[in-house]
Amino acid sequence: MASADHDAALAGGDRVYRHATGTRLWHWTTVVTFVIMLMSGLMIFNAHPRLYWGQYGANPDPAWMEIGNEGPRGYLRVGELELTTTGVLGVVDTRAGERTARAFPWWATIPSGYNLARARLWHLTFAWVLAVGMAAYLIATIFGRHRRDLLPTRGEARPGHIWQDIKDHARLRFPKGEAAARYNILQKLAYLAVLLVLFPGMILTGLTMSPNLNAKLPVLLDLFGGRQSARSLHFIFAFGLVGFVVIHLVMVVLAGPVNEIRSMLTGWFRLPREKDT
Amino acid sequence: MSRVLTRRRLITGLGYTAIAGTVGGLAVSPSFRDLVLKGGETLAYNTHRLVGRDALVREYSEAEMSPDFRTNGNTTGATPAWEAARDTGFADWELEVSGLVENPARFGLDALRAMPARTQITRHDCVEGWSAIGKWTGVPLSEVLDRVTPKPNARYVVFRCADRFGLSLYYESIDMIDAYHPQTILAYGMNDADLQIGHGAPIRLRVERQLGYKNAKFIMKIELVESLAGIGGGKGGFWEDRGYEWYAGI
Structure with a gap:
C-alpha cells in the first residue's frame, strides 16, 4: 500500500490510501450527529433566545445577545447592534406557512415545530454519540499514526509558509501531485482547531450546563465563568463549527467533490494532476 | 484493487x-x-447515580444572587384547600405525608419551622435555559422522612401540588437518593422572607441537582410509592407526562 508520507515517487493521477477506516467511520458518524446536535440545539435555544455572561441570567437580566420580536418585526441584537431579521430570525414562518414569533425557523430545527421536550431528547441522546466518538477519535489520533497527518512540520509552521498557503488558497491554487497526498498547513490548522478547541469546548460547555455535573465537577463553572457564560460559549463554539463546515464544504467542491467524497468513503484518493503549462 | x-x-x-x-x-x-x-x-x-451520587451543588455568596428572581410556571395555587389555607395566611395549612411510611403524619408550617433548618444560596436552572440565584430556607426533606419512617419498598417521593395547568394538578417525583440529599429541602423562606405565593407558598421543593420543573411549588401532600405507574400519566410528573425527562439532572 502506498504510504502518502514517504513515497516521493508519487505523481498526479496516482491513487493513495489517504483516510483510515476509523477516520472515515468517525467522519460520517460525526456528520450525522453534528446535524442532529445543531438542529436540536437551535430548537432548545428557541425556548429562551437570549444569552448572558456570568453565573445567572434570566429575563430581568441584561442579555448580550438576543433574538426577539417587536410585534411583526423580528430582530437579532448583539450588544448595541440590532438587525431587522423578519422572516429569518425572530419572526418566522412555521412549516405550515404561518407567521409566528420564534427565534430560528422550522427548517433549521429538530423537531421542526416548537417542542422543547423532544429537542432535548434528541440533543441529550446524540450528545453521547458525539462525545464518545470524539473521545475515541482523539485518543486514537494522539496515540496513533494519524497524529503525523495533522501536526504541522517545522517547515510548515513558519510564518512565511503559512502566508504563502493563505495566498495560494485565496487564488484557489490547490496542491497538485505528490503535495496533494498530505494535508496543507491551513487544513491542518483548521482540523486542529476543530478537534482540540471547538469540539472539546462544545462538549465541556454542554456538561457545564448540567446542574448535576455542576455538583460533581464544580471546576467546570470556574473554567467557563459560570453556567450562563458556558451557555453563551456553547452557542459561539457551535457557530464556529458551522463556519468550519461551510468552508470545508466549499473546499471540497473546489478541490473536486467526486474525488474528495469518494476518498472519505473508500479511503482512496486520486492525486490531482499537475497542469501542463 | x-x-x-x-x-x-x-x-x-x-x-x-x-x-x-x-x-x-x-x-x-x-x-x-x-x-x-x-x-x-x-x-x-x-x-450520575454511579459516580458522585452525594456531590453537593455550589452554594453562592449573597453578592452573587440575582437582583430579580423571576417567577415561572404557575404563580398561584388553585385548589379550594390551598385557597382556604391562603386566606388564613397558611396558619391552618397542613402537609400530609403518607404512602409507604410506618407513621403517616401531618405537619403544619410551625411544625416544619421547628425542625432543623437549612439555608442555601443556589442556582435555579430552568429547562428553557435561564438561571437565577436565590437564597432558600427550609427543612431538609430527610428530617421529614425520618419522622415518618419510609418502608423498605419505598422508591420514590411524590409531591402533590395545588397549582394546575388546565384541569391537571401539578405533581413531581424524585428518587430516594435525591430525597435524602442534604441540599434537598422543603423551602418555606426565600431571600430572607417568607416564600411568596408566586414562588410556591407555603412550601416548595428545592432539589438542587435537577432542573426547575422538578422543584415543585404549592406542595400539599407528600406520598412515598414503589412505582410511578398509575399516578397522573404514569411518567412521574406533570411535565414528564408531556414528554420531558423524569431525570432532569442535565
Missing part, C-alpha cells in the same frame, strides 16, 4: 451499514426513534 474481502473492507462495510441503518430507522420508524431517544436519559441517570 482486487475484489477480495479484506478485514478493512468488512469493518468499513459494517460501519457504514450501521450508520445508514440508524439514520434510516430514525427517519422512518417512530418506535425505533422513541427507543433511541430514551437512551440519553437512561445513560445520564445511571452515570
Whole structure:
C-alpha cells in the first residue's frame, strides 16, 4: 500500500490510501450527529433566545445577545447592534406557512415545530454519540499514526509558509501531485482547531450546563465563568463549527467533490494532476 | 484493487451499514426513534447515580444572587384547600405525608419551622435555559422522612401540588437518593422572607441537582410509592407526562 508520507515517487493521477477506516467511520458518524446536535440545539435555544455572561441570567437580566420580536418585526441584537431579521430570525414562518414569533425557523430545527421536550431528547441522546466518538477519535489520533497527518512540520509552521498557503488558497491554487497526498498547513490548522478547541469546548460547555455535573465537577463553572457564560460559549463554539463546515464544504467542491467524497468513503484518493503549462 | 474481502473492507462495510441503518430507522420508524431517544436519559441517570451520587451543588455568596428572581410556571395555587389555607395566611395549612411510611403524619408550617433548618444560596436552572440565584430556607426533606419512617419498598417521593395547568394538578417525583440529599429541602423562606405565593407558598421543593420543573411549588401532600405507574400519566410528573425527562439532572 502506498504510504502518502514517504513515497516521493508519487505523481498526479496516482491513487493513495489517504483516510483510515476509523477516520472515515468517525467522519460520517460525526456528520450525522453534528446535524442532529445543531438542529436540536437551535430548537432548545428557541425556548429562551437570549444569552448572558456570568453565573445567572434570566429575563430581568441584561442579555448580550438576543433574538426577539417587536410585534411583526423580528430582530437579532448583539450588544448595541440590532438587525431587522423578519422572516429569518425572530419572526418566522412555521412549516405550515404561518407567521409566528420564534427565534430560528422550522427548517433549521429538530423537531421542526416548537417542542422543547423532544429537542432535548434528541440533543441529550446524540450528545453521547458525539462525545464518545470524539473521545475515541482523539485518543486514537494522539496515540496513533494519524497524529503525523495533522501536526504541522517545522517547515510548515513558519510564518512565511503559512502566508504563502493563505495566498495560494485565496487564488484557489490547490496542491497538485505528490503535495496533494498530505494535508496543507491551513487544513491542518483548521482540523486542529476543530478537534482540540471547538469540539472539546462544545462538549465541556454542554456538561457545564448540567446542574448535576455542576455538583460533581464544580471546576467546570470556574473554567467557563459560570453556567450562563458556558451557555453563551456553547452557542459561539457551535457557530464556529458551522463556519468550519461551510468552508470545508466549499473546499471540497473546489478541490473536486467526486474525488474528495469518494476518498472519505473508500479511503482512496486520486492525486490531482499537475497542469501542463 | 482486487475484489477480495479484506478485514478493512468488512469493518468499513459494517460501519457504514450501521450508520445508514440508524439514520434510516430514525427517519422512518417512530418506535425505533422513541427507543433511541430514551437512551440519553437512561445513560445520564445511571452515570450520575454511579459516580458522585452525594456531590453537593455550589452554594453562592449573597453578592452573587440575582437582583430579580423571576417567577415561572404557575404563580398561584388553585385548589379550594390551598385557597382556604391562603386566606388564613397558611396558619391552618397542613402537609400530609403518607404512602409507604410506618407513621403517616401531618405537619403544619410551625411544625416544619421547628425542625432543623437549612439555608442555601443556589442556582435555579430552568429547562428553557435561564438561571437565577436565590437564597432558600427550609427543612431538609430527610428530617421529614425520618419522622415518618419510609418502608423498605419505598422508591420514590411524590409531591402533590395545588397549582394546575388546565384541569391537571401539578405533581413531581424524585428518587430516594435525591430525597435524602442534604441540599434537598422543603423551602418555606426565600431571600430572607417568607416564600411568596408566586414562588410556591407555603412550601416548595428545592432539589438542587435537577432542573426547575422538578422543584415543585404549592406542595400539599407528600406520598412515598414503589412505582410511578398509575399516578397522573404514569411518567412521574406533570411535565414528564408531556414528554420531558423524569431525570432532569442535565
